Amino acid sequence: MVRLTVRQQEIVDCDSKYCLVAASAGSGKTLVLTKRIERLLEGLRHGEKVLALTFTNKAARELGDRLLGVYSREELSEKVFVGTIHSFCAEFVARRGSTIGLPPDLHVFESVEDRLAIFADAVAAVPQLQARVTDDKALRQLFEDVGRAKRSREYRKQFFANSGNRMVFDEYRSRMLLQHAVDFDDILVYTIQILTEQPALAMLYQNIYRYICIDEAQDLNDVQYQVVRALAGSTSGIMMVGDSRQAIYGFNGSSAGIMTKQFPQDYEVDKYVLDENFRSSEAVMRYAQAIENTSQMVQKLAIRGEAACFEFVDETEEARWIVKKILDFNTHGLQCAGIEDIPLDSIAVLARNRYVFVELRKALGDSDVAFNERVASGGAATSESDLFNYFHAGLRLMVNPNDQLHLQKLNIEFGPDKPYESFEDICSANCTYDGLTIEASDALRGSWSLLAKGRVPRFDLAFEVLNGLCNTDSAFSGDDDRLLATRDCEQWTKWWERYCLSTSPSSRSLSGFLRALSLGEVLDGQNGEGVTLSSVHLSKGLEFDVVFVIGLNDGTFPDYRSRTPTQLDEERHSMFVAITRSKRLCYVTRPKLRAMPWGGMRPQTPSPFFVVLQQVDMR
Helix, strand or coil: CCCCCHHHHHHHHHCEEEEEEEEEECCCCHHHHHHHHHHHHCCCCCEEEEEEEEEEEEEEHHHHHHHHCCCCHHHHHEEEEEEEHHHHHHHHHHHHHHCCCCCCCCCCCCCCHHHHHHHHHHHHHHHCCCCCCCCCCHHHHHHHHHHHHHHHHHHHHHHCCHHHHHHHEEEHHHHHHHCCCCCCCCCCHHHHHHHCCCCCHHHHHHHEEEEEEEECCCHHHHHHHHHHHHHCCCCEEEEECCHHHHCHHHCCCCCHHHHHHHHHHCCCCCCEECCCCCCHHHHHHHHHHCCCCCCCCCCCCCCCCCCEEEECCCHHHHHHHHHHHHHHHHHEEEEECCCCCCCCEEEEECCCCCCHHHHHHHHHHHHHCCCECCCCCCCCCCCCHHHHHHHHHHHHHCCCCCCHHHHHHHHHHHHHCCCCHHHHHHHCCHHHHHHHHEEEHHHHHHHHHHCCCCCCHHHHHHHHHHHHHHCCHHHCCHHHHHHHHHHHHHEEEEEEEEHHHHHCCHHHHHHHHHHHCCCCCCCCCCCCCEEEEHHHHHHCCCEEEEEEECCCCCCCCCCCCCCCCCHHHHHHHHHHHHHHHHHEEEEEECCEEHHHHCCCECCCCEEEHHHHCCCCCCC
16 A cells, blocks of 8 residues: 655645645656545545546546546446546537537547648638638648637637638638537537536536546646636635646647646635655756756655766767667666666657657667657547548448538549438448458448447447458458558457447447547557657656657757747756656767758757756766
8 A cells, every 4th residue: 555645645635625736746646636536535425526637548547547446447437537628528518518509419520631621611711811811821820820719718819809810710610510520629618608608507517526636737728727617616626736847738828827826816725735756766856956946855765866968979879879778778677776677668768859760760670679659649540541541431420420521531532423422322332442442342331331230339240340351361452451451450449449448338339439539538558569759748647767868959959949938948848847757767868960851961059958967967
């Protein structure tokens, strides 16, 4: 049994209705949050629940797994909702959207390109914008501005000062609703609208969710905070846990000021601080303190660890050195930490952006070192094969007949002389789909037919058909097509199994499964095995024995586009996050020369972060 410190126990036992916990990296915040939720659950009356909100599916799974150590899955589902704020709001809007006139069975369009296609039609319908939106760059910028207007009330006032902006904002939402579709920002906006316009419904939810606990609260943006306030009303308690030094999502409108300033202004908040690091070594924490002037105590840390800066001639030398160190750790362990064996999945290489990994990928491949990359996919499921891209589009149309966008896409792919008017027409068409053999086309129709029968979709039978297809040599035009389809079939099977594990049999549905896919709730935490290569933004919440932070040159990290004090602060926060992913060893590296794609080598200036850490090495 894990014992809490006196300060941790004080937070768990506090009687405050509104509580703010400033929890530094490695201070045991997830443990405290879990124990706090357990205590709150003990005092609930029948029908009351705790709402535990996070910002990543990984964090939600971790919190849920810890609670499953105390409660059964059935008990947990009755007592607490654990998930991302988007997953909660998506379920809320699906259930309650009709109260404000939203169509039933709303579906998330997670693909940026899908939403841009509808947005382009909306822009074309607003004459005032024709002279302003003349190319794809201008279209995408306006699209981003519309999203920002949804996330920030302050920016929305400025944005709506232009009548054309207001018209395209409304036109885009209308065109999405005609297809029974929403985007990620709309999920939150509609939640607030429902709770505001339906006070009796808001009171019902406030009586159910007596406490709201928010993890990583420094990542809240304005619209998310308004959701929390609307859900809490004046009756439900709120606990926020976060670290302002790890606020790195400013590009999405997030601000640590909501947690540190706005929340205490709006409520009578009791504040607590967790500043002891129980994860990272002394050496790692000295590096972290050099980047962020923290009050975390390092003198009491039991593990000394190691942290050091290294410079190399170019990216090739940098990559080869890293691979050599990885192989050495994997073979000989960490002598300074008393660890004999370091598996590859306990090692990570972090960078400001994915392009920094070009030479490292080659070096890892040349040495046969297994690695996986954490890549941004918008949190959504994607397929590589034509077969499963068609399969996915068919599922969308099966649950949402109003989805004209994907109906049009299937018509383009199938290339009929006369476009099919409905998904039923596509299913009944005795034709060979573009890129598929006759056998594969028949199997696709067969899988759709199986899933259309009954209330609960029989994915086991559908996957049996598609897996049988993948085991047939003649079903594909070549080995490459067959390999992609086989991998996709394996991946879809895993996604369905994960969905089943997280839901009760009575609550499973095709629309629920697709919503879970859209929100990334059933996707892999990582994309494979071996050493992890990750951008800093995607590494939050992870921890490793050994961390390399590479490419520490000015213009790369911090990013050359970060010019304002706020942007530079966020870059510093990102560096802090990168360093504190390490439990034992942290190595920071940079190449003195960088190869340009158009030829030649360009000298590089060391990052100010690198310079600061070099000074730590000299002490």
